Amino acid sequence: MFPASPPPSGSGFKALFRNRPFMVLWSGQILSQIADKVFLILLIALLVDYRPPNALKNSMKSAVLVANTLPAILFGSAAGIFVDRFDKKQILIFSNMLRGILMLCIPLLPKEFVFLLLVAFLESILTQFFAPAELATIPLLVPKEGLLSANALFTTTMLSSLIVGFAVGEPMLSAAEIWSRDYGQEFIVAMLYLSAAGVFYFIPTKEAKSNEEHLRFHPWDDFKEGLRYLKKNRLVSNAMVQLSVLYSVFAALTVLASSIAVEIGLKEQQFGFLLAAAGVGMVFGAGILGHWGDRFHNKPLPLIGFLVMGFVLLVFTAVSNLEMGLGLSVFLGFGASLIGLPMQTLIQEQTPESMRGKVFGFQNNLVNIALGLPLAIAGPLTDAIGLRLVLFGLSIVVVAVGVWAWRNTRQVLQDVI
DSSP, X not given: OEESSOOOOSOSHHHHHTOHHXXXXXXXXXXXHHHHHHHXXXXXXXXXXXXXXXXXXXXXXXXXXXXXXHHHHHHHHHHHHHHHHSOHHHHHHHHHHHHHHHHHHGGGSOSXXXXXXXXXXXXXXXXXXXXXXXXXXXXHHSOGGGHHHHHHHHHHHHHHHHHHHHHHHHHHHHHHHHHOTTTHHHHHHHHHHHHHHHHHTTOXXXXXXXXXXXXXXXXXXXHHXXXXXXXXXXXXXXXXXXXXXHHHHHHHHHHHHHHHHHHTTOOGGGTHHHHHHHHHHHHHHHHHHHHHGGGGTTSOHHHHHHHHHHHHHHHHTTOOOHHHHHHHHHHHHHHHHXXXXXXXXXXXXXXXXXXXXXXXXXXXXXXXXXXXXXXHHHHHHHHHHOHHHHHHHHHHHHHHHHHHHHHHHHHHHHHHO
């Protein structure tokens, strides 16, 4: 796959904004990300209209969210294999188009809870194809020196859509329900997905896949090929481990945030301020790396990021001041950006085009598994040994992983040389 016209050379946001193919991809990402967030709000809003089995009456919200999360664990790798074999632009278009059509089908389905679970499950399956296709398309539209800026912009957009999507989602759905009580909410989410599909249509790319290659499509062989590649390319596998640890820490903090909020003087239900502050720090870090990332090319940014996060988690054990607590959250998010953006960029740089779908599919699998474990154990562990000990242990783990990854990466580079 190649851009119809060569993208401008150089790095930084200014070069990206002159890259028309990338700007088309970015615009589609904005619409699709907002649609994802509004869809989650729609799922919860629709619960009142559906009759659950008695066994699920008190767990409807959890059941819907599990149904929407499970495909990421079950089908992430398989979707990545598919992405490598078929036109990425078409996958971007049809995954959003089918999600839009699925939204339009909701009013036609019986008001039984099992059908709402089915919708949540099917939407997530389609998302598993969209996510690796989107990541695999970035290196095809952006020169190598601009990948860090591109990932910074995508990360900033993802975080912004999280805020904007959840902020405007409820008013948007309420207005749509006034317009049409029967299908207004579903229609507005469908239009977001279909608009994203329309935007992706204008990505000026061409991807040639020979018929012979399609005939050799063997999913199990492709799966083993992806595993062999990750085992061979230790730089990529190390980067995926670091990303998984990063997501695990944030998953744990999502559970611990309400307890930390009480410690620094907020109400338990105001834990969102802590998470929002961390998001601000990540946006700030993404902006710095996106604009001046080339100046830090030879710096051990992930190691610095892990040390920053470990320091913040350690200091959190002794903080009871609101301003300091929010400031530490911003600093934590900044440290996270020093890990996430360089590691995602490294994976894109090191992975050949024919393997990107598989690698990003594995990454999707690994990250979602990494998200699940802390969500399951952070709460009970805090009840058993207390918040401060959990934060202290988490800080030790984060620093240890950072030092291990730094030393391991240096060893790999020495072996290559």
